[in-house]
Amino acid sequence: MATLIKISEIAQYEGQEVTVRGWLYHRTDKGRLQFLQVRDGTGIVQCVAFKKELPAEQFEIARKLTQESSVVISGTVRADKRAPGVPGKFEIGISQLELLQMAEEYPIQPKEHGVEFLMDHRHLWVRSLRQWAILRIRATIIRTIRNWLDEHGYLLVDTPILTPAAGENTTTLFEIDYFGTPAYLAQTGQLYNEANMGAFGKVYCFGPTFRAEKSKTRRHLMEFWMVEPEMAFYDLEMLMDEEEQFVSAIVQTVLAQHRQELEILERDITRLENVKPPFARITYDEAVERLNALAAETDDPERKAELAITWGDDFGAPHETALAEMFDKPVFVYHYPTAAKAFYMQPVEGRPEVCRSVDLLAPEGYGEITGGSERIYDPDLLRQRIDEIGINPENYAWYLDLRRYGSVPHAGFGLGVERTVAWVCGLPHIRETIPYARMLNRLYP
RNA sequence: UCCUCAGUAGCUCAAUCGGCAGAGCAUCCGGCUGUUAACCGGAGGGUUGUAGGUUCGAGUCCUACCUGAGGAGCCA
Known part of the structure; x- marks a missing residue:
């Protein structure tokens, strides 16, 4: 036999x-x-x-x-x-x-197909070699995220998907009917993470999150997976130290375990081999200066307009790409304008117009793959920020409670799984990084 | 939401100035003992996205709509 x-x-x-x-x-x-x-x-x-x-x-x-x-x-x-x-x-x-x-005539041939056709046949497309390689790497990235955090003192504490109020702002939420009262699909687990941080010190949540933004770009999905670690007694510098170790571990694990898959994807791995700590760290101020200097050097007026930036504005896709191109591995940009970021981020002492926030920009035009910050831990300041933003404090009563009972300095970040997979695999579009992408005008199959 | 482009056979595409709607792949039939998306011969396969308009005549020109792609904004 x-x-x-x-x-x-x-x-x-x-x-x-x-x-x-x-x-x-x-x-x-x-x-x-x-x-x-x-x-x-x-x-x-x-x-x-x-x-x-x-x-x-x-x-x-x-x-x-x-x-x-x-x-x-x-x-x-x-x-x-x-x-x-x-x-x-x-x-x-x-x-x-x-x-x-004996299979019926199979629609997907070993040749070029259009995007719409392939997405319509996603349930069959996942059988194709490229998709096989991508989704296996995705699984390894997810496994590495869990293993690394579990081995570095974090506890997985799940946060709810059905939530009563916005995590950040209310315009981008999917609203559902929760037995007569409105509820929302979670766009982040962060506020709950902060409660869990108070119980366990270092925690993370990991699951799908939802944004109802009408975004139609190569790096947006309506449903995407995000891992969000939150750590007690961490400041911004410790946060960056942790993030660069974490992201490097993800990339190096894929390199070690998936040469075959990266070859199928024809990924140039020299750029990935370079992803090891330390990563460059620049302030938002410096980033704005660098972008405007680059714009000044450029002759093409269109390119000039694309790169020029006024202090206070958040970066667009061309800015992120241009910044990332200045470095040979991921780069941290920190101390963003307070007005451009979420209400709970800690202002910089003596300079409240910027906050203790940091984004990590991936190389090769893959953009922001993590975003994080120190959180405000002073109850009065947090209450003041909530009032300034104009959101209803009643919805955040439990969150304000966290600052009343042993508030401590803390920080956390979120990493988008699909953007990370797209970067590691070298894919032109995020739609292939998740088995069944939920996009603007696509809820099938 | 805005800008640009596209929609023709199951799939990927062609069709010159507005003048007979075609090819490759897939499918079916036949041939081949080393193929790498094999190759060779043959066959079937069409409401040209939808609705209207101009014209002797529309895949081609005009109007509206639908669908998709690329980019922008927003974000991870």
Whole structure:
């Protein structure tokens, strides 16, 4: 009886009789010889059917197999440099072929397709090699996030998805009917994180978050995954130290475990190998100066207008890209204008127009992948900021409570998983970084 | 929401000045014992996004709408 194997481990079975189960990825018809590329989720292996070596009815099945038909194949593993596949270089000489289902005409061909067509067929597109590589890297990034935080003294404490009020501002929330009262899908777990921080010291939440922004860009989704660590007794510098260790660990783990997938994606890994602490740190003031200096050097008036920035404005996509291009790895930009950031961020002492906030900009135009800050821990100042912003303090009574019972300096940040995956994989658009992207005008499949 | 571009066979695209709607892939049939998105021969496959208009004649020009893409704003 043949051994049932995973295709990823085929090299261990050279010369042995094995069985693989899976789907036909591709077939080349050479008459009395059929090359079947079979995938099982772990890899792709070429299986070779010779007319002479198979019962007539089984060879006839091989000759007729359609793309994505499900099969069980047994045969002998042999090394062959010509054999394509993942990992490749080994193939199976078929001795037995069992058909589970002959697939109907499969819509996705091994060729170029349009974006709309592929997104309409996302439930099938995830079977394609590029998507296989991307989603495996995504899984590793998520696993590394959890492992790293768990190993560095953080406790996972889940925060709710159904929430009574806005985390940041009310214009970007999905509203739902909660038995007659309005509720919202969470856009952040941060406020709850701060409560949990008071209980456990270092905590994180990790899950989907929702923004109803009508954004139509390569880096926005309506539903995206975010990990948000929150740490008691951390200041901004400690926060940056922690973030650069964390982000470097993510990138280096993918490099160590997914050379094969990065190769499939044709990712230039030299830029990733460089992602190790320390990262450059510049203030918002310096960033504005650098951008305006760059704008001054530029002759193209369009480019000049794109780069020029007035102090106080938040960065747009061209600003972030231009800033990131000045460095060979991610760069921290800190001390943003208070007015441009969330109400709970700690003002800089003696200079309240800027706050103790920091964004991390990824290289190669991937933009902001983390955003964080020291939080205001003085109850009066927090109450004052809430009044200034004009939001209803009643909704934040429990949050203000946190400052009444042993308030401590603390800080935290959020990292967007999809943007990180897009950057690590070198993808032009975020839509391929999540299995089923929720975008403006797309809720299917 | 704004700007730009696009919509033709299942898919990717072509169609000159407004004049017979075509190719490759996929599918089906036939050939081939080393293919790498094989190759060779044959066949079927069309409400040109929708509605209206101009014209002897519209895939092509005009108007409105729908859908999508790229960019902007907002953000992770």
